[in-house]
Amino acid sequence: MSALNIDATPRISLLGTTAVLFEAPGALDLAPQQRIWALARLAQGWPAIREAVPGMNNLMLTFHQPPRDLHGLKSHLLEAWEACQPLPLEGRIVELPVTYGGEFGPHMADVVAHTGLDVETLCNLHCEPLYPVYALGSHPGYCYLGGMDPRLATPRRQVPVLNIGAGAVSIGGVQTGVSASAGPSGWNTIGHTDMVFFDALQSPPALLQPGDHIRLRIERIIR
Template identity: 60%
Template sequence: MTTPGRPRISLLGTSALLFEAPGAFDLPHQRRIWALAAAASRWPGIREAIPGITNLMLTFETPPRELDGLIAALNDGWDAAEGLAIGGREIRLPVNYGGEVGSSLQSVADHCGLSVDDVVSIHAAPLYTVFALGSHPGYCYLGGMDPRITMPRRQIPLQRSAGGSVSIGGSQTGVSASPGPSGWHAIGHTSWTFFDPSWPSPAALAPGDTIRFEIKQVIR
């Protein structure tokens, strides 16, 4: 049984474990996740320590015979974790807002009681931090979006969203690295490449990198 306010730990089959840490969706909390991931990656028997959004997945070299020691180490590590600041790169992404790919731009504006130009300027203003990679290869979860353009996720997901779609879902924004289904609202498009299996490191971005969206044009 999970104690309220304490991390939740669950097995993912016999080859992995998920550590979920309660707390705010913000950079200080995510930096604690990064710190725990860095520590856990050095523990015996751990193949990978993969940070997610307010969670951490550990994969095992072989299925562990007992978990009590690992669970205790995770809880102790979380309590002791101090924010790890990762010195990543700053990436500038030119974005075409609106148009066919960004067809939800007007819907976001209507929902938020803003003009299209307001939504674009608010969205492009922050320096976003890559909190984690996931969902599909190369996709980055970004933190730092202005709450004024929060948009509930789609009740009926799109069967296919274009690669490079700049979208809003809830209080988050992100960019699709490849075509696929999506429950988010696309407001623009960038032609930047986020994943290529032929690269030495196939994912172009990593946790700690930052993104600044640049307004290339607004297509009405």
């Protein structure tokens, strides 16, 4: 679940009859995302809430039954948001070895052409940050990450790729991410990791959670 509300005030909208989406204002950054985590933890304790699912700058709330007083719910959410302070979650640091380029990075040349960086510089910049996990979404186990060097920002592809493999390391706009399973993608794939991000037989099934961090490490660069 990924959305961005650039208005000055939060936006609240219905998702069917048993869910609402709360969209926070502002840019994609760690502090507002930590407020989303705080609101999710608070809302999870409300009697009518079935599940509170943080996304990128948003929070989805699902209900046991359709809410009867939508206006009251919206007011309650807005008041809670104003009171919420950033919640720093002390998660784990997981290191991912990445093979860049070659058959594992079919769009490396496109990112190089857009950024003007050579492959080695691009890979080093990509591995430099400690990436916080902002939210899980898109598909099971997938992590939305913050903190990518803005020099690596590359627009999403005009024509999505119908199928990329699990473990694909990609750049889409100002973000980077790692695919947890095979499927279509509009991001630019520059590498691959063998890490398994989702296993339905494990508890919890997702390897990472919001508040964890990913550190990428160059395993090799294929030119």
